[in-house]
Amino acid sequence: MTELVISMEDITEKYRDIIGSKAFSLHSIFNTGLPVPSYVCITTKAYEKYLESSSLKGRIMLELSRKNIDDMRWEEMWDTSLRIRNMFLNTPIPESLADNILEFLDERFTDSPVVIRSSAPGEDSSQTSFAGLHESYVNIKGTDAILEHIRLVWASLWSDAAFLYRKELGLDIKHSKMAVLVQKLAAGEVSGIIFSRDLENGEQMVIEAVHGLNKGLVDGDVEPDRWTIDRNTASILQYSSPSDRERIVYLRDTGTSLKRPSDSISRTIPLDEKDIPRLYDIAIKLENLFGYPQDIEWTKKDNEIYILQSRPITTSGDKEKRWYLSLRRNMDNLQKLRLKIENELIPEMREDARMLSSLKAENMTNSELLREIIRRKEIYDQWNRKYTDEFIPFAHGMRLFGQVYNDMLKPSDPYEFMNLLSGSGLLSIRRNEMLAKMAEMLRNDPSLADKIKSNNIDETFSKKINTFLEEFGHSALIRDRDDLLKIIAEMASKTAQSIHEEKEITDHEEQYLSSFPEKDRTFAEELLEIGRISYRLRDDDNIHLGKIEHQYLISLNEAKKRISGRLNDPGPVDQIDEQEILKALNDDSYVPAVRKHNKQKDKVAGKKLFKRQIQGQPAGRGLVTGIAHVITKNDDLFNIKFGEILVCDAIDPNMTFVVPLVSGIVERRGGMLIHGAIIAREYGIPCVTGIPDATRIINNGDEVTVDGYLGIVTIRRK
Amino acid sequence: MTVNNLEKDLKTLMKKQKLAVLATCHDNEPYTNLIAFVTSKDLKYIFFVTPKATRKYSYLHSSRKTSLMIDNRSNKESDFRDAIAVNAEGNVREVGKKQEFTSLYLEKHPYLEDFLNSPSSALMRVEVIKYIVASRFQNVMEIDMT
Numbered sequence: 001m002t003e004l005v006i007s008m009e010d011i012t013e014k015y016r017d018i019i020g021s022k023a024f025s026l027h028s029i030f031n032t033g034l035p036v037p038s039y040v041c042i043t044t045k046a047y048e049k050y051l052e053s054s055s056l057k058g059r060i061m062l063e064l065s066r067k068n069i070d071d072m073r074w075e076e077m078w079d080t081s082l083r084i085r086n087m088f089l090n091t092p093i094p095e096s097l098a099d100n101i102l103e104f105l106d107e108r109f110t111d112s113p114v115v116i117r118s119s120a121p122g123e124d125s126s127q128t129s130f131a132g133l134h135e136s137y138v139n140i141k142g143t144d145a146i147l148e149h150i151r152l153v154w155a156s157l158w159s160d161a162a163f164l165y166r167k168e169l170g171l172d173i174k175h176s177k178m179a180v181l182v183q184k185l186a187a188g189e190v191s192g193i194i195f196s197r198d199l200e201n202g203e204q205m206v207i208e209a210v211h212g213l214n215k216g217l218v219d220g221d222v223e224p225d226r227w228t229i230d231r232n233t234a235s236i237l238q239y240s241s242p243s244d245r246e247r248i249v250y251l252r253d254t255g256t257s258l259k260r261p262s263d264s265i266s267r268t269i270p271l272d273e274k275d276i277p278r279l280y281d282i283a284i285k286l287e288n289l290f291g292y293p294q295d296i297e298w299t300k301k302d303n304e305i306y307i308l309q310s311r312p313i314t315t316s317g318d319k320e321k322r323w324y325l326s327l328r329r330n331m332d333n334l335q336k337l338r339l340k341i342e343n344e345l346i347p348e349m350r351e352d353a354r355m356l357s358s359l360k361a362e363n364m365t366n367s368e369l370l371r372e373i374i375r376r377k378e379i380y381d382q383w384n385r386k387y388t389d390e391f392i393p394f395a396h397g398m399r400l401f402g403q404v405y406n407d408m409l410k411p412s413d414p415y416e417f418m419n420l421l422s423g424s425g426l427l428s429i430r431r432n433e434m435l436a437k438m439a440e441m442l443r444n445d446p447s448l449a450d451k452i453k454s455n456n457i458d459e460t461f462s463k464k465i466n467t468f469l470e471e472f473g474h475s476a477l478i479r480d481r482d483d484l485l486k487i488i489a490e491m492a493s494k495t496a497q498s499i500h501e502e503k504e505i506t507d508h509e510e511q512y513l514s515s516f517p518e519k520d521r522t523f524a525e526e527l528l529e530i531g532r533i534s535y536r537l538r539d540d541d542n543i544h545l546g547k548i549e550h551q552y553l554i555s556l557n558e559a560k561k562r563i564s565g566r567l568n569d570p571g572p573v574d575q576i577d578e579q580e581i582l583k584a585l586n587d588d589s590y591v592p593a594v595r596k597h598n599k600q601k602d603k604v605a606g607k608k609l610f611k612r613q614i615q616g617q618p619a620g621r622g623l624v625t626g627i628a629h630v631i632t633k634n635d636d637l638f639n640i641k642f643g644e645i646l647v648c649d650a651i652d653p654n655m656t657f658v659v660p661l662v663s664g665i666v667e668r669r670g671g672m673l674i675h676g677a678i679i680a681r682e683y684g685i686p687c688v689t690g691i692p693d694a695t696r697i698i699n700n701g702d703e704v705t706v707d708g709y710l711g712i713v714t715i716r717r718k
Numbered sequence: 719m720t721v722n723n724l725e726k727d728l729k730t731l732m733k734k735q736k737l738a739v740l741a742t743c744h745d746n747e748p749y750t751n752l753i754a755f756v757t758s759k760d761l762k763y764i765f766f767v768t769p770k771a772t773r774k775y776s777y778l779h780s781s782r783k784t785s786l787m788i789d790n791r792s793n794k795e796s797d798f799r800d801a802i803a804v805n806a807e808g809n810v811r812e813v814g815k816k817q818e819f820t821s822l823y824l825e826k827h828p829y830l831e832d833f834l835n836s837p838s839s840a841l842m843r844v845e846v847i848k849y850i851v852a853s854r855f856q857n858v859m860e861i862d863m864t
Contacts, residue, residue, distance in 0.1 A: 054828075055828030055829040055831070056829075057829075058827075058828065058829025058830075059828075059829040059831075059832075061829070062829055062830075613771075613772070623770065623771070623837065623838040625771070705771035707769060707770075707771055707836075707838045708838075709836040709837055709838040709839075710769060710832075710833065710836050710838055710839065712769055712771065712838075714769075714771040714772070
């Protein structure tokens, strides 16, 4: 026997560290005589051998050294994880190791379908449990597919969720390892979960059950029947049925899917009165075995109850981490969310913006204006919350599409999938096209430029400006005609960037679709559509949000105008906080406090320490050198010159009208699916994101090289 | 030490060490960097990769002369007895990313594949004029490669 693969019967205490927590816990359950589906364990030694025999260890190290994970945003973690996952997808298991694994699998499973589960050392210790951070795959058949899914489980050691819990997991390339369980699929007629002790009430136990496989229950797609049991007497205290039993997880040729069960199944309670005491006994037995309350997954097949896994019950704690983990959505959720966003939320948002713009702040009395500011802020905050709750989760459509695309096509560039999403008719691109047309009019008719300078614009051009402002203005940034004319004039000075045409998009789409078997083409098409809509809405929803913010800012600016006369120096009117403005509106004699400008903060770069070369994320391919134009306030956007490098903190779609003018983008906020990256890709402009303090360490006028291939920004100070 | 032994030790060192210090010169000012290198089998050439936006890349364009240092020190007293330090002098030029060069490079540094293949990086080749090998603290020998 090698220590690369160990069968369930051969597991002993000495292998505990190399088989991981899940495998060892199953071994303990198996020893009690409870039924456990047959399994073998691919140990952490096999993982290490795989890493060492390929270049993966070094490549993961390089990827992780790109930026301190503590400084990464969630989106950057997802990107890092995606890149690492792609490395695993494109690195086959060496033949000798694969032979070793297959020898064990052939012996035990012949042609039967298997489940492939993660079993990371320490993942489910007595004090902690990290359910859902690593991947499991159900109903995998055939040696090639099994070997590929073993690699995917290995890759999930570096999942975005694992990065989020890196401190708790002690995640690092030197020590972190992953073992994998390959287990016979026990496709039960009924499955479920037992919480041997209810976290809310220590005297109670909870049993949940669904028809079919328990994947639907674990993933939150299928609502279970639920029993609350008295731990002391084993009697049922409460039973609650789900709102319906309209969905069931069933086995496809490979993998699983949701479907509607037969009427007789959907009318039937999954467990009968004999099952509850059996499950109760199992739970008490396992709790005694492990010494802690247990979260137990089980399935019932031919009246035998199999234990799939058992781990300690813990709470996941951190609210923000839980929110991030909840972002994982399946197609079904995404379809529903799409309908809600397109049919309800965006029309409501537009209506709110329209309604607010019909009320003129300048005609209000001070007390009316005060109430209006509060109301607009509330409306804006409410939409911001909806943005977090509904719009950001929908952006997961892009991620889901990207992951499936990479699984099917295994491209060397993990972001190749973005080429199929671009050209989806973003609002910001339409806006930029309108600007480009007006710039062209100006370029073709020099007299028009003179007329603009003398504020004597002809009617045709004036109409175009008005149409633009009606459709896209007023955003939070483009405040008036003067702002707009400045940008158009600059655009007219040369031929600005146009959208990067993806000539072979049809071929590319065909290549994607044909990578799926015929029967899955509809799924592939639906997923592509969700990906495209998610990509488009991610940009568009910000434009709509920007319009509401603009209305709030109008009311605030009107108030600032009214109170500026009370200041000794009217200059710093922008440095008055909202609360001070409201106080001043309420009391005509009140002189608002001006926020002190922290000059020290602006000198972070210092004179002696100069950051010359910084590594971020390669978000738009290409290499360009140009003069930096740093955006620190809104007005900076309107002074941008053709060919400059846009350096900013975080681009939102309301700012991207300047993108056709620039030759490169550097952004503090990191990620591949953020607006800056999306728009740079649309225009084919080199872009590096995730440069910490970008707007502080780069000065206006610095010569900056943006290496969008490697994600490097080089600064040359004159 | 015989010439054969010296060459053998030199080859072992060059194979084992992954990083070298590259010295360039610009406006009469010396400048050094760490680079990941590989040598050709006959030790006549040393290859390394650099992003094009770097100082070393632009310096090497203005002066092709370079000196590289490769050593196996372990930062202990025993280094005075055991460490070998090699100085390679030569001229550098950018070469195309031909398969024979890239496979040689990736055999030693497979994790640098993306770095090598990036259109924004350059593959550089040093044509070695001579190696200067220092061992046992102060023993120095030269190998002429021309």
